[in-house]
Amino acid sequence: MKTTGALLALLLCSGVFHATAVAAADDDIEMRKILKENDCFKCHAVDKTKKGPSYKSIAAKYKGKEAEGEEKMIKNITTGPMVKLEDGSEEEHKIIDITDKQELKKLVRWILSL
Amino acid sequence: MKQARQMLLSACVGMLLVSGAAFGADEPAIAGDTTVAPAKAPAKDLILKGDAKCTGCHDEADEPIGRATMLELNPGVLAIATTRHGVKGDERTPTCTDCHGESKDHINFKGKGKEKPPAPDRSFRKITATPAAERNAACLTCHKGDKRTHWEGSQHAANDVACNSCHKVHAEHDPVRNKKTQAEVCFTCHKNERADTHKISTHPLAAGKMGCSDCHNAHGSAGPKLLKKNTLNETCFTCHAEKRGPFLWEHQPVTEDCSSCHTPHGSNITPLLKSRAPFMCSECHDGPHNSDVPYGTVAAGIQGGYANPNMNPTENATGRGCMNCHSMVHGSNHPAGALLHR
Numbered sequence: 001m002k003t004t005g006a007l008l009a010l011l012l013c014s015g016v017f018h019a020t021a022v023a024a025a026d027d028d029i030e031m032r033k034i035l036k037e038n039d040c041f042k043c044h045a046v047d048k049t050k051k052g053p054s055y056k057s058i059a060a061k062y063k064g065k066e067a068e069g070e071e072k073m074i075k076n077i078t079t080g081p082m083v084k085l086e087d088g089s090e091e092e093h094k095i096i097d098i099t100d101k102q103e104l105k106k107l108v109r110w111i112l113s114l
Numbered sequence: 115m116k117q118a119r120q121m122l123l124s125a126c127v128g129m130l131l132v133s134g135a136a137f138g139a140d141e142p143a144i145a146g147d148t149t150v151a152p153a154k155a156p157a158k159d160l161i162l163k164g165d166a167k168c169t170g171c172h173d174e175a176d177e178p179i180g181r182a183t184m185l186e187l188n189p190g191v192l193a194i195a196t197t198r199h200g201v202k203g204d205e206r207t208p209t210c211t212d213c214h215g216e217s218k219d220h221i222n223f224k225g226k227g228k229e230k231p232p233a234p235d236r237s238f239r240k241i242t243a244t245p246a247a248e249r250n251a252a253c254l255t256c257h258k259g260d261k262r263t264h265w266e267g268s269q270h271a272a273n274d275v276a277c278n279s280c281h282k283v284h285a286e287h288d289p290v291r292n293k294k295t296q297a298e299v300c301f302t303c304h305k306n307e308r309a310d311t312h313k314i315s316t317h318p319l320a321a322g323k324m325g326c327s328d329c330h331n332a333h334g335s336a337g338p339k340l341l342k343k344n345t346l347n348e349t350c351f352t353c354h355a356e357k358r359g360p361f362l363w364e365h366q367p368v369t370e371d372c373s374s375c376h377t378p379h380g381s382n383i384t385p386l387l388k389s390r391a392p393f394m395c396s397e398c399h400d401g402p403h404n405s406d407v408p409y410g411t412v413a414a415g416i417q418g419g420y421a422n423p424n425m426n427p428t429e430n431a432t433g434r435g436c437m438n439c440h441s442m443v444h445g446s447n448h449p450a451g452a453l454l455h456r
Contacts, residue, residue, distance in 0.1 A: 032179045038227055041175030051157075051170060080226060087157070097227025 031110040038096050043085075046114065051085050059114040066112050073108040161195045162202065162209040167221060169210075196286035206256065213238075213252045213283075238278040246276035253277040264334030271334065280332065294322035300332075310380030315387075317378070328353075329378070347372055361445030363452050367398070368444045391436040399436075 035041055043051040053061075062069025076083065077096040084090055098104055160169040172191040194200045201207050211217065215235025223231030236244050236252055250271070254262065257277075265271050277283075280290045280299055289295035297319045301308035311319050318324055326332070329349050331342045343349040350372045351358040357368065367374035375394060376386045383390050389397070437443055442454040450456065 029179060036175065036179055039225075039230075042171035045173070045175060048173075050173075092224060094224070095226035 027110065031107060034098070034107060038098075039094065040096070043094075049086055051087070051091075052083070053086065055111045056114045059112050062112055066109075069112055070105065070108050073111065074104050077108075078104065161192065161200055162207065164209045164211070167211075168214075191284060193284045193286055197284065197288075199283060208256070212255075238276075238283070240279075246274040246279075249276040249278060261331055262333040264331075264336055266334070268334030269340055270332060293325035293327075296325035296327060300326045307379045310377070313380035314382045315384040316380035317386075357444045359445050361447055362449070363442075363446040363454060365443055365445050365454060395436040 035044075045054055047054045047056040049057070058069070058073070062072075075081065076093045080092050080095040082090050083093045096104075096107075098107070157166040157170040159166045160173065169192070174190065174192065176192075177190045198204075199207060213236065217234035219232045220234045225231060233239075233243065236249060238244070238249055242249075250265075254265070282288050282290075290299040297308075297311070310316065319326070327342075329342060330340045332340060335341055335343075337344045337349070338346065341349045343352065347358075347369070357372075359369065373388075375388060377388050378386065381387055387394060440454045442448070442451060442456060446452075446454050446456060448456045
């Protein structure tokens with residue numbers, strides 16, 4: 001009886017784990033779609049240096065100082081300051097077509113989670 | 115009870131495996147994500163000489179994310195590497211700007227958010243401001259002459275059909291260059307012909323044994339209907355050589371025009387006939403045993419109980435299936451084949 005109870009608990013846990021995994025994959029696709037629609041992938045890639053740094057290197061740069069990273073990234077994508085490109089030249093950062101603060105935070109947190 | 119426990123255990127294991135796979139698939143669509151380039155490396159050509167100015171932005175990221183929609187099924191830019199246009203060893207191989215133009219406005223565009231840059235100087239999308247003649251000129255720079263000698267003035271050129279209306283230049287497999295898939299490309303516009311090929315008698319297009327280009331040269335021709343040869347008969351005889359002759363006894367319409375009796379794309383009367391015998395034959399042959407003539411009173415002859423033993427049934431009644439007797443309808447070489455009987 002005890003074993004059956006334990007198994008039921010395990011089934012419940014694995015169900016929760018499964019739902020979380022599916023939600024994470026959905027989130028991943030949704031974020032990538034937003035980035036693609038806004039042509040972010042023209043200069044950035046997830047883990048390849050293009051005109052701009054890869055998202056993974058940005059995440060690594062701000063590891064442990066996520067709040068600072070979040071603030072700086074939101075500033076970059078909403079105000080369009082001059083940024084230094086990988087080849088040394090400078091260019092105005094593109095302004096993203098999202099105004100909702102929560103959505104912006106969700107996006108940059110996803111990048112920082114990479 | 116034991117069975118129930120086993121079932122529960124397998125359900126848990128299954129669920130965990132599926133979840134693990136979902137976590138593992140966290141980078142679903144961007145193939146290039148696996149290649150990590152050294153930081154601060156200057157943009158390098160990915161495929162073609164001098165393509166860095168284009169592939170700096172247009173790389174794997176142009177591929178659809180998640181499940182592709184109908185609008186995203188076009189091959190990505192980098193797929194050019196899988197085609198003949200991506201063969202670097204061939205010095206004639208063009209680079210992006212040879213076909214798309216220098217496109218300075220496109221390259222130097224600085225926009226915000228979802229603002230899109232202006233199209234390249236020559237855009238080959240289905241909906242584009244680049245006129246068909248200009249798009250074609252880009253291809254004809256190299257692909258001039260040979261089968262395209264008669265392109266200028268051809269029906270397709272006159273109707274603003276562009277090379278990219280039929281060809282997918284960036285795709286590894288261009289459907290129009292494969293006999294099995296070619297007809298569907300042509301049928302996009304030629305819908306009556308698609309319907310005809312679904313009739314009982316047809317050329318083996320659906321079986322993939324031949325393509326439209328076995329008879330037609332879509333790039334222009336000196337013959338009618340963009341046929342490969344100068345005349346219809348000449349085109350048909352490339353396969354149906356046994357009908358060409360010369361014959362001792364010729365059937366005039368065969369030497370004149372196959373389409374006097376046949377229709378090429380499909381018919382419900384085998385073999386690809388325009389009408390059924392005897393009606394089709396009667397259009398020219400109005401005697402002596404033409405089936406349009408009334409039978410008269412001795413229709414069944416002796417077989418019908420008629421008294422005279424020399425009286426055969428009327429020819430009008432027997433003349434229903436002309437080709438039953440005139441089997442050599444395309445011509446005969448038999449000394450006694452004047453009536454194309456043998």
